[in-house]
Amino acid sequence: xxxxxxxxxxxxxxxGSLMRIVERHGDDAALRExxxxxxxxxxxxxxxxxxxxxxxxxxxxxxxxxxxxxxxxRVTREARERTTLGLAEGxxxxxxxxxxxxxxxxGQLTPGLILRAMLSGRMAFTEAALTxxxxxxxxRVAGLLHDPRGSGLAALYRRAGLPPALEPAFAAAMSxxxxxxxxxxxxxxxxxxxxxxxxxxxxxxxxxxxxxHAIVALLNRFDAEAARDEARVLxxxxxxxxxxxxxxxxxxxxxxESYRQDRLRLAA
Numbered sequence: 001x002x003x004x005x006x007x008x009x010x011x012x013x014x015x016g017s018l019m020r021i022v023e024r025h026g027d028d029a030a031l032r033e034x035x036x037x038x039x040x041x042x043x044x045x046x047x048x049x050x051x052x053x054x055x056x057x058x059x060x061x062x063x064x065x066x067x068x069x070x071x072x073x074r075v076t077r078e079a080r081e082r083t084t085l086g087l088a089e090g091x092x093x094x095x096x097x098x099x100x101x102x103x104x105x106x107g108q109l110t111p112g113l114i115l116r117a118m119l120s121g122r123m124a125f126t127e128a129a130l131t132x133x134x135x136x137x138x139x140r141v142a143g144l145l146h147d148p149r150g151s152g153l154a155a156l157y158r159r160a161g162l163p164p165a166l167e168p169a170f171a172a173a174m175s176x177x178x179x180x181x182x183x184x185x186x187x188x189x190x191x192x193x194x195x196x197x198x199x200x201x202x203x204x205x206x207x208x209x210x211x212x213h214a215i216v217a218l219l220n221r222f223d224a225e226a227a228r229d230e231a232r233v234l235x236x237x238x239x240x241x242x243x244x245x246x247x248x249x250x251x252x253x254x255x256x257e258s259y260r261q262d263r264l265r266l267a268a
Contacts, residue, residue: 006034018045026052043095044102054080081113088125096128118173119196133160165211172203192226
């Protein structure tokens with residue numbers, strides 16, 4: 001019955017009912033598929049469905065013995081975080097606040113997720129997360145976060161109750177982001193910024209080894225992920241150039257000369 005309800009585009013289902021459906025029956029694959037196909041699915045409900053899907057995949061991979069439970073859990077968490085930031089991209093303030101509130105309630109609003117958002121330049125999500133954690137007004141949080149002196153971020157960070165050991169990474173990432181904005185540097189897109197990650201790693205190297213080890217390991221995983229994304233973009237670009245060259249090679253030389261002459265006449 002719930003599958004039929006979710007698959008009915010004319011059915012008006014409240015957000016609360018949709019969330020209860022996910023909580024009680026989110027392990028059903030067909031139901032998840034029907035819910036995700038709904039164009040009116042609220043952002044926080046979509047995140048809840050995605051989290052249940054990630055958990056199901058993690059259990060399947062661990063059950064097959066392809067990955068250890070610990071590594072499967074880490075891979076699943078990182079994939080869920082990437083999906084979360086993808087869902088949050090371009091959303092308005094109300095939807096972002098609702099998403100962040102759900103993430104906090106579900107135990108998914110972790111320091112690692114907020115750091116990933118900052119290292120990806122997702123400042124709208126970062127502001128929404130810190131607003132929820134600190135209880136301050138959104139405008140006040142934005143002002144403290146973007147304080148060029150850095151003192152505002154320190155006060156905001158401590159009020160949010162985030163781990164002290166991660167504060168140098170947050171401060172270095174925010175400083176690098178300010179420099180890119182002020183210098184008009186070209187954005188690397190919505191993915192992780194390797195330059196910001198490098199600055200964060202350098203800042204954490206001054207920490208005691210016991211604290212720095214786990215943080216640097218996390219940042220190195222971020223850097224490896226960013227490198228893979230850059231490689232994919234480069235590979236797609238090279239493939240596109242190769243495809244263009246292949247098409248041009250199939251065009252007769254006479255036709256290309258005629259096209260060139262037409263362009264010259266138009267220009268004249």
